[in-house]
Amino acid sequence: MKVRNLIISAVAAFAMAGSALAQPQLLDRVAVLVNDGIILESEIDERVENIKRSALQSGQALPSDTALRTQVIDRLINESLQMQMADRMGMVISDIQLDQTLENMAKDQDLTLEQMKAEVEAGGDNYAQYRENIRREIILGQVQRVQVQRRVQVSPQEIDALVKMIEDQGLQSTEFNMGHILISVSNDTPKAVEEARTRADKVLALLNDDADFAKTAISASSGPKALEGGNWGWMNVNEMPTLFAELVRGRKAGDIIGPVKSGAGFHIIKILDTRGQQIQEVDEVHSRHILLQPSPILSEDMAKQMLDDFLKQVRNGDADFAELAKQYSEDPGSAVKGGDLGWADPGMYVPAFKDTLASLKKGEYSEPFRSTHGWHVVQLMDRRTTDTTAKMNSDRAYQLLFRRKFNEQANAWSQEMRAKAYIEVVETQ
Incomplete structure (x- = not known):
């Protein structure tokens, strides 16, 4: 009191x-x-x-x-x-x-x-x-x-279960334009099966070398849609044959599947197109950097000047970027790897870092720049496009589970703090 x-x-x-x-x-x-x-x-x-x-x-x-x-x-x-x-x-x-x-x-x-x-x-x-x-x-x-x-724990089993639910929901709403080639087996003897497998492997090799699917189906397929170029048209998983439905999970337009054996022979399936399917492709970057963090000992100007000197040495061939990163970079995760950040979606980086990478050409070094982490120089080593649909679903499942549990734990944490605190509403005199 x-x-x-x-x-x-x-x-x-x-x-x-x-x-x-x-x-x-x-x-x-x-x-x-x-x-x-x-x-x-x-x-x-x-x-x-x-x-x-x-x-x-x-x-x-x-x-x-x-x-x-x-x-x-x-x-x-x-x-x-x-x-x-x-x-x-x-x-x-x-x-x-x-x-x-x-x-x-x-x-x-x-x-x-x-x-x-x-x-x-x-x-x-x-x-x-x-x-x-x-x-x-x-x-x-x-x-x-x-x-x-x-306080939040999300198990791999919880993520896998939710990912399967997400994928099943997406699969139900997706339609596939299917191409099909059947290499039939004349009888069930080992020799006949092996001959059919050999023919199927040859057809698959032609398709992988960009042979026209419709022409190949007309000439090689014994399937019911051979004269239509093997095209089964648009179907969702509930409309297509069970064999097809089992094979299209996780597939996208352009994928060729097979040969897959059934009682009728060897099947080769091509997904000609999809609609309603959620696919995520990411333009990833491979980069490396040196990070200096200003402190009472290292001023902002000194950090920038050091990076200017490093760049001059690297460009003149007097120093190796990786060795400088190992010796001076204050990013513990990448310094031991010569500053190498590996392949990553640039969206994961803070805006200043992401924008700088976007302005660079392959192999180019940036000038020193400031982000919330400190002063950097970065080199863009390469770019690529990657299908990250599976990762997207996994991340989405994790975030859904994490947010639900986070909210629950945040409420519990708040109640615990209040239970231990001295709180008094002062009445108006």
């Missing part, structure tokens, strides 16, 4: 300060005590007004003022507890990190930073306060991720 009385007295003294002859006016008051922290009445009022303004702009209905105030206080208590934890963890968002975030936010809206600032101020908000609110949101997000993420 000592802390409570000291805090309330301090705020009241400030609020009542003024001329001795003037009528004292309350400027602000402590509304809630949260451990050793406080939530001011002005904070609650500001949050309520922001919500009302946003709701008015979007046409959203709101509950009564009492219910809205209760919800706001509840949210501010949670945020206060999380900010106190961030302080204990020493979590800090630097001005450089904040500026980078704001620039990315502006870019996502197709605005410059100055244009976004003008829009914020035109909406009646103070940009400096807006900037600090963004810093606060970043800290809240980070402390929640650090504390909750380690």
